[in-house]
Amino acid sequence: MTKRILLAAVAALALPLPALAQTHDAAALRDAALRDDVAWEVTEGLTTEVGQRLAATEAEARARAWAVKKLTALGFKNVHIETYKMPVWVRGEETAEVLGASAQKLAIAALGNSGSTGSRGIEAEVAFFPTLADLQAAPAEAVKGKIVFVSHAMTPTQDGSQYGAFGGARRAGPNLAATKGAAAILIRSIGTDHHRNPHTGVTNWAEGVKPIAAAALSLPDAEQLERLLKRGPVRLKLLVTPQFKGEAESGNVIADVPGSDPNAGIVLIGGHLDSWDLGTGAIDDASGVAITTAAAKRIMDAGQPRRTIRVVWFGAEEVGGFGGEAYAKAHAGERHVFASESDFGADRVWKFETNLPESAKPIGDRLATALAPLGISRGRGTAGGGTDVGPVLRSGVAGIDLDQSGLRYFDYHHTPDDTLDKIDPEQLRQNVAAWTALLAIVANAPEDIGKVTPAGH
């Protein structure tokens, strides 16, 4: 490792001159971005004036109109909406009640794509599984007709990796419970807080599996239910009445900073405009579109970059990545050379990872130099983007991930608590500074940025 670090340092000192000869001085632009107000204005405006923005609803359409107005006012070019159709799911009533001697209400929220209990609800005994693996191992007779309750032990991590490790209870638990004949399923919210605000999020059903009611208990309520189960059997009354509403329109909002060299390819950045319906989607993901937009504006205002920077406010990320898929399909004929997204809140970036072709490796070294003063170091992994730019990256486009701290992200993620007050303006500015440095370097890089092998392939 020592040798590798030393080489990186030498490479950083030997910066190729063309990068510094641009109108875009990455270090100066980075430092100016630490006084940014645009990202806050976007985050504050979108979360206040629109509020929640569930995919393919009237609220998301209002958000697109808001975005067009804002991006136009900020001076971006070619600002427009590209629509697509997608299935819509909307929340209904949702209550859970312990029956019997310890009668009490529990706080729940339906998972996206949850089935319905019907308007009269259901009553059934709880079948408890401490982990998803326990549910997997259970015989169907232990589950049939029961309200399955799956727990987990997710903890906060800086890299957010336990969302992947423990999120299976939400992603796969409902389908599994349904195939075993469960009446419904409750999961311990995939989160790390202790507030009575359940974490929603999408679940999916295999072809031919009839959706059952699937909801998340807030973490205090999940622990309460576990305590009650330690004392003996628990019967619940559950009412969950969401609806599938058929197909409706969603859309991406696109804005460009045109580059001087049309052959150099497009640098694609952005975040997602839609949010879950419970909060106002401040960390998920108003701040993501705000950070990337503010950084792109800083480059635009400093002079024309070599490459076109395209900012996309993707639609319908939360409910299945429809916006990212639609963008990749619609723009498959264009030459994208780089793609990156911001979709992990607005706490400090602490690490970056790249997936650059051999010819463009010096970009990573220059970025390491530019980001170091912000407290950002190079990670050992390979950049893979997220749901929105994933489809573009998977076509062999290069990318860099700017990784934010996830230590408090899953306290608020997908809950009613995802609101503006969770955004720390100083950390938001550090994000803008990191993205500004990234764009100054990537959009102006003299190297050709060719195809790469996608991460995980």
Add this chain to the structure above:
Amino acid sequence: MTKRILLAAVAALALPLPALAQTHDAAALRDAALRDDVAWEVTEGLTTEVGQRLAATEAEARARAWAVKKLTALGFKNVHIETYKMPVWVRGEETAEVLGASAQKLAIAALGNSGSTGSRGIEAEVAFFPTLADLQAAPAEAVKGKIVFVSHAMTPTQDGSQYGAFGGARRAGPNLAATKGAAAILIRSIGTDHHRNPHTGVTNWAEGVKPIAAAALSLPDAEQLERLLKRGPVRLKLLVTPQFKGEAESGNVIADVPGSDPNAGIVLIGGHLDSWDLGTGAIDDASGVAITTAAAKRIMDAGQPRRTIRVVWFGAEEVGGFGGEAYAKAHAGERHVFASESDFGADRVWKFETNLPESAKPIGDRLATALAPLGISRGRGTAGGGTDVGPVLRSGVAGIDLDQSGLRYFDYHHTPDDTLDKIDPEQLRQNVAAWTALLAIVANAPEDIGKVTPAGH
């Protein structure tokens, strides 16, 4: 000040021997209490097996039955319920919605004793007042027919004093708004957190004033509404449908540790059994009854004290102190010489204050010595108790307050978030240790504890 501290130290060194000659060694009992499990068991059991315990409801009655069983099992004597009648108020539906271009829902909870909007709700423009004083100063025509919104700027304080300073918006705001002709009133929750969980709490109406709908916005929602109001007028649809249900039964649960000297008077301690309906009342006030009960049991198990220790789990504190009043009235004929309650959560006790007659001043000095190792120092104020033992104290009975840290108390107070996970078992044990030392000293004090001038009189 130096002189006063020095004298106190000398007094502490010159402990009167009789106190140490008891079977109750305050220091040893205190240290043993740092390994207490009883307080946790009571807190966990009551909040899990009963859950919320709104005054004069079926849930509070279940809690009384639970209390009798628990206090009896713990070995207390004379365990019984004393009932009284009181007016009952119960929550109904409660929703608030911004109308127009920024249509969105706001999280609210009705205040105790709130009036109703009727089942169809009301729509009206918001009249904003940054403070209660602004509402007070406003002419009736600025309020008439409007939904009044009163804010405040409460911050966390260790002594919790800003609850008094800023809580007027809840206590007096609704009555004031009603007298000026408001259609309804929303207040910024009297709290210090940033979660979407509104803080309820009781409000009161002057004779002849017709209750209007009165609800608290969660703090993020109050800030959201303020941001919207900065952009222009806001119309809201408000639905708040609580009901006054007439008179019903509530009650106090009483348990004794009989003393050896019937002439030495009763030492009255306790907390309240009822809770608000939104959470499970862990910090308010399962932990209070648990702490005082666990301490009394430690004294009981160590041998008979000189004075009878009476533990009361008061009913109906939250909604107007009915239990405390009923107890004082029913037991006016008994000689109480000391009263103290625990009703401020379960975080560390950091300060104590006394109101002792001249003859019993050495009790305070001995207590200072016994509490110092727990990180507790003597405050400069005068003990005044709380809602439950207040009526007894006001008859001239001596008291000592063990003051807990309030730095996070108003993050959870009166919200759905008042649940078991907010109790830190180690801090809970420190409370039991402090109360055990207090009881060892007070219940066995050889001094007569005579009448005092009540604090604030």
